[in-house]
Amino acid sequence: MKEVHIKNSVKFMRMEQGKLTQGELAQKVGVTRQTMNLIEAQKYNPxxxxxxxxxxxxxxxxxxxxxxxxxxx
Amino acid sequence: MKEVHIKNSVKFMRMEQGKLTQGELAQKVGVTRQTMNLIEAQKYNPxxxxxxxxxxxxxxxxxxxxxxxxxxx
DNA sequence: ATATATTGTAACATATATTTTACTTTTGTC
DNA sequence: GACAAAAGTAAAATATATGTTACAATATAT
Structure with missing residues (x-):
């Protein structure tokens, strides 16, 4: 797999849109809060x-x- | 995980852009031809x-x- | 019709995304 | 400062994306 880094603005966007909490966004999406946390921290590749x-x-x-x-x- | 279906137009787009072959696109991206095949066939969730x-x-x-x-x- | 390139698949192995459970740390409110 | 809510994190289990190898099916050209 090509070696590139993927970045995201999920946390930033979440803060803007009505101040959703991390857990609330996770619930809307249907993943766990921990998964959302790792995505926001850019720890892996969803x-x-x-x-x-x-x-x-x-x-x-x-x-x-x-x-x-x-x-x- | 929420139950939605993801669709894609990878095969269609590949045909347009200079008639790349499946294997050639795979190589540019850095995955195997089989992986690209499965993605185009919408068999899973890349x-x-x-x-x-x-x-x-x-x-x-x-x-x-x-x-x-x-x-x- | 026969080669050849390309695509479709399948079984198995490996890497990693996602879950579960649980705990710690930070942030905000009183 | 005390308390609660939210966020960060970690280990182990599970699900699944991706790789490897190999072969069958289909298309394309000669």
Whole structure:
């Protein structure tokens, strides 16, 4: 697998959208709070299904939530 | 996990973009041809990393490639 | 019709996403 | 400061994405 880093703005977006709590977002998406925590901490690489459900739950697009981290300056 | 179906247009997009072969796309992304085959056949739920790399390889957006299948008519 | 490239699959192994349970740390409120 | 809510984290179990190998089916060209 190609070596790239994926970044996300899930936590930031969650804070904006009505101040959802981490657990509440997890519940809307249908994953555990721990899974959501790890995703927000960018500790791993979630599946497209979870990502699309997060985007839907936060009324935003997957584009704005997840992107490939380009090379350092 | 919430019960939704994820659909994609990877095969369609690949056909358009310079008629890449399945194996060639797999190689650009850095997965095996079998994995790409299963993704195109919508047999499972790839990771966001693979999806972003496919989008990048096909010069398109992840939005246009993957979406939640809405309820049947 | 016969080669050849490409695609579809299947069984098994491996890596890792996700869950479960539980505890600690931080943050906010009184 | 005390208390509660929310967030961070960790170990072990489970589910599943991905790799490996191999072969069958289909398409494409000659």
């Amino acid at each position: 599946t497209i299904k979870v990502c699309l459900l997060i985007a839907s739950s936060l009324n935003t697009s997957i584009e704005k939530l997840f992107w490939i981290e380009e090379d350092e300056v | 990771t966001i990393k693979v999806c972003l790399l496919i989008a990048s390889s096909l010069n398109t957006s992840i939005e246009k490639l993957f979406w939640i299948e809405e309820d049947e008519v």
